[in-house]
Amino acid sequence: MSSKKNNIATFFQTLPKNIFSGFVVSLIALPLGLGLAMASDAPPIAGIISAVIGGIVVSILGGSHVTIVGPGNGLVGVILVAITTLGLQNAYIAIVFSGVLLMGLGFLRMGALANFFPSSAIQGMLAAIGLIILGKQFHIMFAHKIKREDTIDYLLEIPFTINDALHYESKGLVFAALAGVISLAIMLFYSKIRNKYLQLIPAPMWIVILSIGFSYYFEIGLHEPNPIAKEYMISGIPSFQDIIADIPTPNFSGIWNFPFWASVLALTLIASIESLLSIKAVDKLDPEKRRSNVNRDLKALGLATIGSGFLGGLNVVTVIARSSVNVNNGATNRSANFFHAFFLVLFIVLFSTQLTRIPLPALMAILVYTGYKLASPNVITKIFSIGKEQLVIFFVTLIITLKIGLISGIISGVIATLIIHIIINKSAGLFLRNVLKPNVLMYQETDEQHNFYVSVKHFCSFLNYYRLKEQLDAVPENQDIIVDFSLCEFVDHTVMENMNNYQELFQKRGGHFDVVGLDMHDTDSKHPFALRRMLPVPKIIKNSLTRRQTSMKSLAKDYNYNYSSKKEKEVSFLNNFQFFNTKNINHVYNKLSHEDKKMKLFDIEFSEGEFIAKEVIRKTMLYINLNHNIPEFTLDKEGFLEKVSALAGIKDIDIENHDDFSDRFFLLGENVNEISQFFNDDITHFFESNPYYHVESNGSALLIFGRQRLAGMKEIKALFDFGKRLKAVIS
């Protein structure tokens, strides 16, 4: 009960902050809503309606925390097609149906849907949407309305429009184009100017304020009509009463045809992908590090879309730009979304007539900027740096989306990715045989650290990533988790990118996310997200370091150690250790070493048993060379070494007066007297109070290791620290 009261108290405490950030967001949502609706050929007010309905419904029923919902960029292309092919009234009905489907996705728990698409294909689709927006609106920004069949035609015409604009004769058009260009400049340079007062109002709102101010200057100051041509002013912003009166009456007669349902599907697909990607991105920004309930959000978005469609609004989706502004302005819960809707209503009620003073090109400049952001050259260079094959996927999706449509675009992106994966692996069987197998194993290790261990077999790509994701999502982010890809022949870019996201997420929430077992895989580029393929014959020199390897490198730098990822065959320093008596060392790699050769930390690959039952094992070990001689011994957890003892015929040595130590550890060695002397109070206490490791002495050096597998970064640090302290205690 008390926690509930507490929640209410915090809610009221943070209310002012949320009201404020809702207000700031509404300043952006107003021009964007108008612009996005107009770009989709819908009445400008439709955008505001969807933001208002969405804000109210999702803030009450949604499952995310600091997201903002409203009309989305991604949907512009689809809604445009829907309205041109179906007509406005039927398009509203299509929106209603897509809302129903969206709700269905929520009930079917399809929040993982966005993960079934390769990330380069999604990038390509978003870039295509950016180009659709940019291509169409660029001409309006230059006060040059044209009508073309194809987005590509719009893009090709851009130079001619600029040329035309330079030769305008009509004063109205010149002013209109100027308004557009100045607005674009504001969008481009706003983020570059650092001024406290200027930044109080977001760039889109500056454009609105300046254009309304400009219009009043002419009307009141100069007593002249606004010089911008009439047809380039926003028209048809109804007053609040008119909106209520103009609610369309739904008519379901025109729904039994193919284009209608194609539109419904496209709307649902894009709305869900855009929302899911945005929610994922916003979760990363949330200062309170909460996890959004995506399925619940999908249901709320679906319901909001249904309402919006009935009231003459567009699809309601979660939008990333407005949400990030929301977070930046100190929003802490969903009430900010509600207040954003509230202020939008207030604006329409109070200022709907003022909005007609905004020139169209100014509004379109905002959209041109958004479109450019989606398709900017940076996106392409980033994808290129990950790998050439990703660029192929990107462009296939981009071009087919522009030429045919969004659904065909994303499907062709998926197919292209699949074909590329098959070519890279020279095997379709790898995917066909294993795609349906539950190839992800996760369990909590039963030792004292209780790490979660995840092993992935065969291959891991966008096709089966959802299985891995499902397991990873079931781990609280403040835990330690180790993902092992060493049984995985192929890991694709989508998975690598997501692993990186998880790494960030766990780090932020106090956990630890380690990826191991990729050192044997090869990549084409140095980018950490590049896809990785297991090599049958490992190369000597590899293209790039894994994240674990780079972390080891920086660890080496911190301690003034040298790091080398190369495989070394020279392992004679390990020969005198009992542990390797029955094992054959292949090589050591990922070595951290100091010039004085006193301590070395390395990954080691060795095989157990000879040709008959040869098994290759990889572990992380620490080697400490001591200055003086100590007795030879082997120390491990009680009950772990018995099989060795059976072989060697040596018994567990008990140290007098240290029952706890004798109970918990298994100590072996030939020279019982010397060993008993060596394990003095300091050393036994040290072992008693520290985690278990296998510690072995060959007389002049120590070998320390923990697990049956490669260690994660955190474990490496712990091992290193243990070794350093042990060394201090012994000498």
Add this chain to the structure above:
Amino acid sequence: MLSFNFEQKIVKHVSLKPFKSIGIGVAFSPNLKANLFEAARLSVFFDAKLFLIHVGEPSEEKTNGLNEILKSFEKDQLNFEVVFKTGDPVDVILSTSEEKKIDLLILGAVQRERFVKYYVGSIARKITRQAKCSILLLVKPSVVRAPCQHIVVNGLKDPKTESTITAAFYVANQLKAKKVTIVEEINEEQVTVKVDDDKSLRRATIIKERIKLRENSRIKEIISHIPVECTTEKSIKLQPIFGKKGYSIGHYAQIMRADLLVMNAPTKMTFWDRLFPHDIEHILTELPTDVLILQ
């Protein structure tokens, strides 16, 4: 207390020394010697009679060849019999197993080319599905004995599990394996809460902890019924895993580099089970190590 003792006696009576006769299909292939050596060693370990089943006409030459190979086991008092029978290999092996009352049938696996991956060939697979006795699938038979150190056994919630675990400990004892891990595969459906957000995650984690405790105590109960001489001086580990039944345990055995995986025989096998592989079928396509399927 009395009832406990009584129960212990019954278990002891039922499941200790489960293998009295061992059968192996003999084909004169390059692997013959390794296969025979493995089978003979096991027969000696379990003190069981070995039946060599050959699909084909009997001949002096063949019998002599087999006798020659198994000569080195004479000193261990290996008791073996060669059975010749013609017909379809699957039928021959199955019918002979029934006639001779074989309790354990040894089958060899096939290695997938180029990769260190093993799977069960079509004949062995048919036999595995239809056999009424226990099956041992060997991935890498060898002439020299590879020591068996770590045995992984399933701890499914199933009536057969108790006898399976008991048998696994018996095998561990006979083969002198020091480590036994009991894997409790828990169907994720059992976690009634779906993870959506922080709150449901917390609840799911609590439920999982509870299930783990329950599973562990169930297994501990089973272990307490096993004769003490089988369980002492062994490191026993319980590992609960939330995952797909039959697949997770294989994956786990592979990661842990277990030497032997012991599993319950599937309860029933229908057409659908083969179409949508589950339980044992997963293991047959990807043998992680030697697998013992107990009837």
